């Protein structure tokens with residue numbers, strides 16, 4: 001473990017699940033714990049990187065030794081990420097971003113009245129896709145949580161969102177995905193499978209992902 005491997009490199013990590021507010025007391029969210037993203041941010045910090053963690057809702061304490069930007073919604077996260085993208089070298093997009101948000105956030109608590117209540121949802125911006133369009137040499141790692149056809153879906157995402165690596169996990173498998181302390185992931189690049197990792201702690205997965213990204217970054221970059 002080389003503690004200076006990412007020295008001077010700026011790493012942006014997104015983590016947690018976005019919160020899409022319906023009214024002052026209610027919101028839509030998902031099961032993301034933030035564990036994978038926080039582990040990645042800590043691993044990058046431990047390799048000497050200057051880390052910015054953009055965190056939506058999580059169920060674990062915020063890590064130390066990095067800049068933390070706390071956000072709620074996908075739109076908040078979009079702005080927090082896009083405002084900082086230009087100065088970054090490496091981006092890990094591990095947040096679970098809600099695909100839709102309520103079309104309107106009611107200013108007051110919605111009162112119970114009719115038998116049915118219809119809520120219109122509108123599409124959120126796809127942050128990773130926007131990064132893929134805007135990037136200027138940043139090495140970008142996306143994530144894909146799937147319940148079927150892992151490889152096909154992951155490769156399609158990698159191409160559509162223009163990332164350099166995609167980390168796919170089958171969330172239907174025990175020991176992988178939301179909330180757990182372990183994960184089982186497969187990493188792909190545009191040519192296919194790069195590494196299939198066995199069941200291991202999210203901390204170990206994070207270390208391996210950082211190593212893969214760091215190797216490829218130096219390969220892609222022209223040294224000064």
Ligand code: C5P
Pocket residue numbers: 074093094095096097098099124125126127128129141142143144145157
């Ligand atoms: O399409 P899907 O949500 O499964 O893609 C997952 C990847 O895309 C993750 O890296 C996630 O952080 C990112 N994403 C995003 N903005 C969205 C939806 C997903 O950045 N609105």
